[in-house]
Amino acid sequence: xxxxxxxTVNTHEDRYHPQPIEEKWxxxxxxxxxxxxxxxxxxxxxxxxxxxxxxxxxxxxxxGHVRNYAIGDxxxxxxxxxxxxxxxPMGWDAFGLPAENAALKNNTPPREWTLxxxxxxxxxxxxxxxxxxxxxxVTTCLxxxxxxxxxxxxxxxxxxxxxxxxxxxxxCPECATVLANEQVIDGCCWRHEDTKVEQRELExxxxxxxxxxxxxxxxxxxxxxWPEKVRTMQRNWIGRSEGATVDFALEHAGPVAEKxxxxxxxxxxxxxATSLQLAPQHPVVAGLIANNPELLAKVDxxxxxxxxxxxxxxxxxxxxxxxxxxxxxINPFNEEQLPIWVANYVLMEYGTGAIMSVPAHDERDHEFxxxxxxxxxxxxxxxxxxxxxxxxxxxxPMLTSTSEESLLINSGDFNGLSNLDAQKKxxxxxxxxxxxxxxxxxxxxxxxxxxxxxxGTPIPILYCEKCGVVPEKEENLPVLLPEDIEITQxxxxxxxxxxxxxNARCPKCGGTARRETDTMDTFVDSSWYFYRxxxxxxxxxxLDRDTVDYWFPIDQYIGGVEHAIxxxxxxxxxTKVMRDMGLISxxxxxxxxxxxxxxxxxxxxxxxxxGNVVSPDDMVARYGADSTRMxxxxxxxxxxxxxxxxxxxxxxxxxxxxxxxxxxxxxxxxNTQGNARLPGELSAEARKLQRKMHQxxxxxxxxxxxxxxxxxxxxxxxxLVNELYAAEPLIYSGKIPVQLIxxxxxxxxxxxxxxxxxxAAELWSVLxxxxxxxxxxxxxxxxxxxxxxxxxxxxxxxxxxKARIIVPADSSEGFTREQAMAxxxxxxxxxxxxxxxxxxxxxxLVNIVVR
RNA sequence: GCCCGGGUGGCGAAAUUGGCAGACGCACGGGACUUAAAAUCCCGAGACCGGCAACGGUCGUGUGGGUUCAAUUCCCACCCCGGGCACCA
Numbered sequence: 001x002x003x004x005x006x007x008t009v010n011t012h013e014d015r016y017h018p019q020p021i022e023e024k025w026x027x028x029x030x031x032x033x034x035x036x037x038x039x040x041x042x043x044x045x046x047x048x049x050x051x052x053x054x055x056x057x058x059x060x061x062x063x064g065h066v067r068n069y070a071i072g073d074x075x076x077x078x079x080x081x082x083x084x085x086x087x088x089p090m091g092w093d094a095f096g097l098p099a100e101n102a103a104l105k106n107n108t109p110p111r112e113w114t115l116x117x118x119x120x121x122x123x124x125x126x127x128x129x130x131x132x133x134x135x136x137x138v139t140t141c142l143x144x145x146x147x148x149x150x151x152x153x154x155x156x157x158x159x160x161x162x163x164x165x166x167x168x169x170x171x172c173p174e175c176a177t178v179l180a181n182e183q184v185i186d187g188c189c190w191r192h193e194d195t196k197v198e199q200r201e202l203e204x205x206x207x208x209x210x211x212x213x214x215x216x217x218x219x220x221x222x223x224x225x226w227p228e229k230v231r232t233m234q235r236n237w238i239g240r241s242e243g244a245t246v247d248f249a250l251e252h253a254g255p256v257a258e259k260x261x262x263x264x265x266x267x268x269x270x271x272x273a274t275s276l277q278l279a280p281q282h283p284v285v286a287g288l289i290a291n292n293p294e295l296l297a298k299v300d301x302x303x304x305x306x307x308x309x310x311x312x313x314x315x316x317x318x319x320x321x322x323x324x325x326x327x328x329x330i331n332p333f334n335e336e337q338l339p340i341w342v343a344n345y346v347l348m349e350y351g352t353g354a355i356m357s358v359p360a361h362d363e364r365d366h367e368f369x370x371x372x373x374x375x376x377x378x379x380x381x382x383x384x385x386x387x388x389x390x391x392x393x394x395x396x397p398m399l400t401s402t403s404e405e406s407l408l409i410n411s412g413d414f415n416g417l418s419n420l421d422a423q424k425k426x427x428x429x430x431x432x433x434x435x436x437x438x439x440x441x442x443x444x445x446x447x448x449x450x451x452x453x454x455x456g457t458p459i460p461i462l463y464c465e466k467c468g469v470v471p472e473k474e475e476n477l478p479v480l481l482p483e484d485i486e487i488t489q490x491x492x493x494x495x496x497x498x499x500x501x502x503n504a505r506c507p508k509c510g511g512t513a514r515r516e517t518d519t520m521d522t523f524v525d526s527s528w529y530f531y532r533x534x535x536x537x538x539x540x541x542x543l544d545r546d547t548v549d550y551w552f553p554i555d556q557y558i559g560g561v562e563h564a565i566x567x568x569x570x571x572x573x574x575t576k577v578m579r580d581m582g583l584i585s586x587x588x589x590x591x592x593x594x595x596x597x598x599x600x601x602x603x604x605x606x607x608x609x610x611g612n613v614v615s616p617d618d619m620v621a622r623y624g625a626d627s628t629r630m631x632x633x634x635x636x637x638x639x640x641x642x643x644x645x646x647x648x649x650x651x652x653x654x655x656x657x658x659x660x661x662x663x664x665x666x667x668x669x670x671n672t673q674g675n676a677r678l679p680g681e682l683s684a685e686a687r688k689l690q691r692k693m694h695q696x697x698x699x700x701x702x703x704x705x706x707x708x709x710x711x712x713x714x715x716x717x718x719x720l721v722n723e724l725y726a727a728e729p730l731i732y733s734g735k736i737p738v739q740l741i742x743x744x745x746x747x748x749x750x751x752x753x754x755x756x757x758x759x760a761a762e763l764w765s766v767l768x769x770x771x772x773x774x775x776x777x778x779x780x781x782x783x784x785x786x787x788x789x790x791x792x793x794x795x796x797x798x799x800x801x802k803a804r805i806i807v808p809a810d811s812s813e814g815f816t817r818e819q820a821m822a823x824x825x826x827x828x829x830x831x832x833x834x835x836x837x838x839x840x841x842x843x844x845l846v847n848i849v850v851r
Numbered sequence: 852g853c854c855c856g857g858g859u860g861g862c863g864a865a866a867u868u869g870g871c872a873g874a875c876g877c878a879c880g881g882g883a884c885u886u887a888a889a890a891u892c893c894c895g896a897g898a899c900c901g902g903c904a905a906c907g908g909u910c911g912u913g914u915g916g917g918u919u920c921a922a923u924u925c926c927c928a929c930c931c932c933g934g935g936c937a938c939c940a
Contacts, residue, residue, distance in 0.1 A: 715875035794871045
């Protein structure tokens with residue numbers, strides 16, 4: 001039996017000081033270069049690839065990073081302890097504009113600035129105790145990596161997936177570069193929320209992501225372990241519409257064109273078309289009005305109106321406007337003459353840039369028709385309506401959804417068909433007669449990757465005076481980004497002002513050529529980095545197929561929901577392209593995706609401008625890494641937003657101190673009596689503690705396997721520790737055997753390992769253990785020992801609790817009912833009333849219904 | 852306008868299958884230890900009403916209705932907050 005210590009309260013030495021403990025273990029772990037290194041694919045273990053989104057090396061981690069990585073690290077450590085072969089890599093999304101801005105401000109070369117940031121953020125990560133395998137570290141701004149961006153680009157160029165076109169692009173004056181559509185938010189730059197994006201015409205390189213639109217959409221159905229929210233956002237972004245194209249012949253076929261092709265999802269309403277509407281930029285327009293300067297001016301006005309609306313950041317519908325061209329087209333279904341208009345609400349970028357206007361059944365067409373006095377003709381009637389309204393009436397359009405049962409009228413041979421049948425029959429009819437066919441249109445556009453910036457991957461293309469566009473030869477890769485460059489305030493591509501870079505020889509003919517001086521969008525870098533981790537030092541290829549086949553798909557990808565469309569669509573696209581190139585076998589990068597909530601403070605996202613930024617370094621200095629990480633997991637379930645409250649961190653710190661002090665007082669090290677077998681008979685109090693331990697292990701194990709409610713996992717550990725404190729006095733009286741305390745302590749150290757790895761390691765060594773916690777088996781639990789022996793069952797009378805009875809946990813329904821009915825309070829409550837029924841849920845509750 | 856989330860004590864939250872609403876923690880109150888404070892340990896606590904008290908009663912998960920012996924949980928309608936998309940034919 002142990003003697004009670006003289007001082008049961010804490011001595012000075014008992015105090016929990018995380019700094020020395022964490023620094024000691026951090027140093028030890030960093031010295032062990034093999035600690036977090038995964039085994040090769042030949043390993044007999046099952047593989048597990050856990051990945052967190054790589055950060056941009058801005059200079060310092062923020063709390064969002066800490067939360068993201070705390071989740072991933074807990075999972076990685078758990079999977080290790082479960083005996084998996086875990087790949088847990090980290091890298092740096094190291095190209096990008098901030099490096100150039102910093103260069104301008106501090107006169108530091110971008111590379112130097114970036115790599116210094118990498119070093120300090122890596123130190124922060126190591127101080128926080130994240131279990132990354134640095135042997136596979138990827139830094140995207142280094143030639144070892146970006147040469148493969150160039151290599152992929154050349155392969156895509158060969159396959160027709162990379163092409164160049166003159167196009168209207170989104171231009172951010174602040175960044176002085178082009179933005180992808182995905183980077184324009186509410187008409188403003190994604191990096192400069194107050195800067196309106198302008199439209200400019202430039203020669204740009206594009207990747208043909210639209211070739212994969214259908215597959216990107218369909219495969220979302222297989223990604224069952226991705227958040228529904230992300231899948232929905234991607235679906236909306238891809239924006240598939242099923243319909244048909246129909247060709248309308250021009251009444252007077254001119255030199256410009258003979259017909260106008262329109263896209264419609266409602267071919268069933270084609271007899272209701274009373275005009276054609278063209279986008280102002282539609283190529284036919286210029287020909288139609290070429291000899292009418294007045295109309296030309298009006299169309300120009302429409303275009304500049306559109307542009308200024310977009311530049312003003314106006315989203316959504318604006319006042320409808322249009323111009324009649326004076327020309328007519330023939331509706332191929334009824335030979336009717338339709339006036340051809342140019343309208344501001346028709347988008348050149350979508351469908352064919354031309355529509356048939358059906359004012360009776362489309363809100364926008366209706367608004368336009370009313371403004372300009374065009375005919376409104378009803379051709380589809382919902383089943384619920386009996387009488388067709390009169391033609392030309394001024395009411396609101398009869399919007400009928402395709403799913404609604406409705407019938408065609410005023411539609412010639414197609415009268416009486418339901419709209420769904422009509423859609424099929426009319427598309428067929430059009431196809432048979434050669435003036436149309438069913439078609440699918442997507443909202444998704446090709447990915448513009450050219451950036452007029454310095455700090456990015458050079459696009460490996462040359463422009464030869466004789467040969468035109470010539471790709472760089474594969475053996476000449478990488479096209480190195482020159483590093484002795486002066487960054488200036490001037491807009492445009494800095495590389496174009498560097499003759500030694502821009503002036504080159506044509507790889508084909510050896511003649512004078514100009515090198516492409518734009519660089520690639522940095523989202524190219526992050527589209528495939530997770531493949532590189534599997535063999536980061538390979539210098540003959542971007543990846544090794546067998547190794548990738550072993551590790552992929554990623555078992556768990558974790559990151560912020562802000563990447564739901566940008567990064568996560570590009571990554572899926574890149575994966576499919578790589579598969580089609582025969583480089584990999586998988587069609588999707590990640591089997592499971594988890595998007596954690598934002599870290600907010602005082603109800604708002606942390607930002608410098610709001611002055612509510614909490615620095616991780618500060619938290620680590622004050623409370624330690626364990627407390628900081630554990631609070632990030634404890635304060636809210638990981639998928640929800642987390643409001644950072646420093647007092648909460650303090651609370652977690654207090655809890656860890658409570659654990660630490662218990663071990664300091666009561667440690668039952670290995671090779672002492674604490675290690676002996678438990679006595680056969682346990683007191684009720686000892687059973688209670690033992691039961692709590694098994695319940696806690698069971699709960700946490702289940703959560704890691706599914707729900708990931710780490711907040712309640714940590715709460716469960718706290719409950720176990722509270723139970724230990726309650727049991728402590730009973731150690732001295734012998735009611736609780738020290739062998740049991742030893743068992744609980746071992747489990748506790750193991751359970752803490754994913755959440756507070758430093759303290760867990762310290763406690764493990766206090767127990768006289770020398771092995772690395774990561775390699776210890778996760779503690780097992782015995783369901784029989786976790787089971788309660790007796791339970792308190794509330795007894796309700798008409799739904800109000802009147803008594804509580806204690807019965808053995810496995811009591812039958814009959815026994816529970818008997819016990820309930822025998823309770824004096826229950827007898828009093830039902831006295832003199834008619835018993836209607838009694839519902840008994842064994843082990844849960846009894847409800848007696850009386851009248 | 853359309854599509855996702857969410858709404859529970861003073862605060863962060865819990866309730867895994869329709870079965871005791873508020874676990875765990877913060878803040879708060881009380882006690883122990885201390886010359887004192889900090890730290891620590893123990894106890895209390897949803898709101899309201901009655902009672903010196905043990906205790907008893909009523910209300911309570913955004914609002915209104917419904918199903919059920921029983922609803923934070925299921926159904927219908929609505930309100931508010933956050934996010935995404937938005938003239939996509």
